[in-house]
Amino acid sequence: MANYNVDCRVGLGKGRTAVFEVNGSATAIGTTSSNPLDVNSGDTITFRRTTNSGGDAQVSELNNFTNNASMVLTISAPNVTRTTSTAGLDTVKLVNAGGAGTEIDYYYINVQSVNSGPNSFNIPNIVNASLSTQYESSSVQMTGITGTLTASVSGQGSPQLEVNNSGTWTTSASITNNQYLKIRLTSPSGNSQTHTATVTVGGRSDTVTITTIPTSGQGTDTGSASAAYGLEVYDVNGSTKVLSPSTRYITLMQEPSAVTISAGVTTTVLQDMTGLTSSNSTLTFLDWANLVVTVSRVSNGFQLTNSFSSGSYTVYPLIVRF
Amino acid sequence: MAYGASILSGSGFVQLDSTTTNSGLTVIDSGTISSSGSINFKKSTQFLFCKPTSTSTTSIALVQTSANSGGSEAVQTYEIRNSSGSRVAVNYVLGQFSSSLTANTTGYGIQVFNSDGDLAFDSEQYNGDGGFGLTDFAEAGTFAGFYNFIDSDQTKYTLMNGTFGNSGTGFNSFIGVVYTGSSASSLYSSGTGIYYLGYLTIFNGASYFPNWGSIFLGKGGSV
Numbered sequence: 001m002a003n004y005n006v007d008c009r010v011g012l013g014k015g016r017t018a019v020f021e022v023n024g025s026a027t028a029i030g031t032t033s034s035n036p037l038d039v040n041s042g043d044t045i046t047f048r049r050t051t052n053s054g055g056d057a058q059v060s061e062l063n064n065f066t067n068n069a070s071m072v073l074t075i076s077a078p079n080v081t082r083t084t085s086t087a088g089l090d091t092v093k094l095v096n097a098g099g100a101g102t103e104i105d106y107y108y109i110n111v112q113s114v115n116s117g118p119n120s121f122n123i124p125n126i127v128n129a130s131l132s133t134q135y136e137s138s139s140v141q142m143t144g145i146t147g148t149l150t151a152s153v154s155g156q157g158s159p160q161l162e163v164n165n166s167g168t169w170t171t172s173a174s175i176t177n178n179q180y181l182k183i184r185l186t187s188p189s190g191n192s193q194t195h196t197a198t199v200t201v202g203g204r205s206d207t208v209t210i211t212t213i214p215t216s217g218q219g220t221d222t223g224s225a226s227a228a229y230g231l232e233v234y235d236v237n238g239s240t241k242v243l244s245p246s247t248r249y250i251t252l253m254q255e256p257s258a259v260t261i262s263a264g265v266t267t268t269v270l271q272d273m274t275g276l277t278s279s280n281s282t283l284t285f286l287d288w289a290n291l292v293v294t295v296s297r298v299s300n301g302f303q304l305t306n307s308f309s310s311g312s313y314t315v316y317p318l319i320v321r322f
Numbered sequence: 323m324a325y326g327a328s329i330l331s332g333s334g335f336v337q338l339d340s341t342t343t344n345s346g347l348t349v350i351d352s353g354t355i356s357s358s359g360s361i362n363f364k365k366s367t368q369f370l371f372c373k374p375t376s377t378s379t380t381s382i383a384l385v386q387t388s389a390n391s392g393g394s395e396a397v398q399t400y401e402i403r404n405s406s407g408s409r410v411a412v413n414y415v416l417g418q419f420s421s422s423l424t425a426n427t428t429g430y431g432i433q434v435f436n437s438d439g440d441l442a443f444d445s446e447q448y449n450g451d452g453g454f455g456l457t458d459f460a461e462a463g464t465f466a467g468f469y470n471f472i473d474s475d476q477t478k479y480t481l482m483n484g485t486f487g488n489s490g491t492g493f494n495s496f497i498g499v500v501y502t503g504s505s506a507s508s509l510y511s512s513g514t515g516i517y518y519l520g521y522l523t524i525f526n527g528a529s530y531f532p533n534w535g536s537i538f539l540g541k542g543g544s545v
Contacts, residue, residue: 114425130334191332212336231329231337233432233445235452240544242349242445244451245332247545250456250538251344251442252419256367272342282461284536286365286483290462291534316395318365321336321344322456322538 003044003081004037006030006107008073010096012054014272018096020107021050033091036108039084040287045109046081049073056097064090073095074100086115092273112294118201119144126210129187136184139165142201145177155197157185157210175201187212253281253319260314261306271301271319281321290316327434338443338544343388343436345421352451352542357411360387362402367422370477371454371540372402372412374501381405381489381519382412382480383498405488405519415479415542423447435447454479457544459538460518467520467530469500469513473539476501480516484535494523497531 011017020031030037039045045065049057059080060070065084073080084090092244096103123137141150152172153159160169164179175181185197189208189214194211214230230245243249253271261267269283283295283302292313296303326340338346347369354375355361363370365384374380381404386398403414423441425433432444458473462484465472486497497520506514516539520531 022544025324127332128330133334140390213330213332225440230332231432232449233443235448236450236542240452242448243346243443244545246455247331247337247453248333248335248456248540249331249337250347250369250417250420250454250540251338252347253335253342253344255343255421275336278461281534282459284368284462285482287365288484288533288534289487290484295462322459 001042001044003046004039004093005046005048005052006037007048008053008057008059008094009050010055010057010094010103011054012096012098016096016103018057018094018103020092020094020103030107030109031105031162033089033106033108036089036110038110038112040114041087042082042114043111044080044081044083047071047073047120049075049078052220057237058095058097059092060095061091061093064088064109081251084109084111086110106281113147115145115147115149115202117145117149118204120204121201122208123181123183123206123208125208126187128213129210131187131191131212132184132189134184134271137182137208139180139182141178142175142178143178145175145202147200148174149197151175151181151201153183153197153199155185155195157187157195157197158186159183159197159199159208160265161199183208185210193223195259223246248322250320250322254317254322256316256318258316259304260312260315261304262312263306263310266303266305268298268300269302269319271302273297273299273301276321281319282318283317285315285317287316289313289317324370326437329434338434340434340436340442341478343390343438343440344442345419345436347417347454348420348423348444348445348447349415349451349454350418350423351414351416353414355402355412356408356412358413359409360399361414361416362399363416364395364397365397365400367418369538370400371417371542372482373404373477373479375411375413377476378501379500379503379506380410381496381498381500382410382482383485383496384482385487400482402482405487405498405500406422406487408498410458413479413542415451417454420444420447452543453461453545454540455470456538456540458537458539460533462534462536463532464537465518465520465533467518467532469509469541471509472499472516472518472537474515475511476484476514476516478516478539478541481536481538484533484537486534494528497534499537517535 057073092107094105124253170229192214233243342431426446434443436442500517
């Protein structure tokens, strides 16, 4: 942050001068509105009563300063330093404190906003990702930002970012202090592969990686050529694998129990649907119940509707994951 | 997860998660049903996967040949027949979810229990019949009925539970699959492979019919 000096010269008694000066001149930078003193937000300005002044200098209308109170520069306390804050053109007023109030001069200070920051940030990497799947990172709060910065993301896996849970995903957006940022990107199509995205906010960057889950035998265990990742279970012959990282295993999420549905009625088989999608789970019947009952997926389970116009029907649904 | 076992496949799919109520499909039997044979199983809770032993074009569907009380909730006897009503020799894999099995106590292998305390996986349930891994899935109603292509790999097994065929002569209704031979005819627009075929004869008129059960294809043996 820079500091600037602004001299204030006032005469002694009523009707005497009140002039802002820069290096002894009243026509230098800042003494006209068309030629203001350009400073950045956070810079300091020291207002100095000149030694050739005859009275006290009252400085006021410090609208773009952190301390807006007017001040009087006296022979015993000739210098006061103030810090600029909000952006804008500030017309600072100088009055001869001992005069009639008609001896006035103005000094023009153009405070410019400075975009800075943020503090260093770290968006956690994603590991053990499924193949070719879009993942969202966790949200990270951006701190230490002054002004408005641009957040951008680039790299592999078609990365996008979202600011403050706006619901808008893009590759570039504005961000201000204390707002949250997260990204999403798609994992690679092969095992043990990594996509890298670079997130830049102002002058800082963070690299985010997403690494897919390894396949059997791709671990770091160097003591054996067998699988170092996941679980392999062998049949009694010691060679047939009944379960391995290659197995798309079918599991039952709920025991089948009888559900009786009257004609035209819809009922819901409750199920925690966390992680369950149409590509890895279903409610199915192991008989021909689909002739009578239609199945739809809802947020808290599966809805079953008896599509017949009369009578009731008892089914034994199975919710399976695979 | 905060406790227990979570096992993922190499593609990131959940295999076992002991914090849920899941229970894995255990292969309890496998073998061959001859062209004069049958199989007993409970269709409501056990999965029967089959594939023809022949490399010729063969259609297969499940035909119930016994009528014990309890319907599909009870063990019944079934045959595998083609769309002409003839019995077909098939290789089969029979699966049952671990939660309905009793945990062995011999003291070796791996057992995983789910959040209900039921058996989710028990390595000792496997006794030489190999495993089963899913490869293809289609919801009920996915296919219209007229030789709809499912997969090109004829070594895969198909879930038979949702298939159907008449048990008598004059076989005129069929909900099943067709395994093509080495050279597929013009019916099979995607070449050799496994196709869905479904039709019902109602009032002397045949209509093609969607698959009324979910279609699961998979491989047995070492998975």
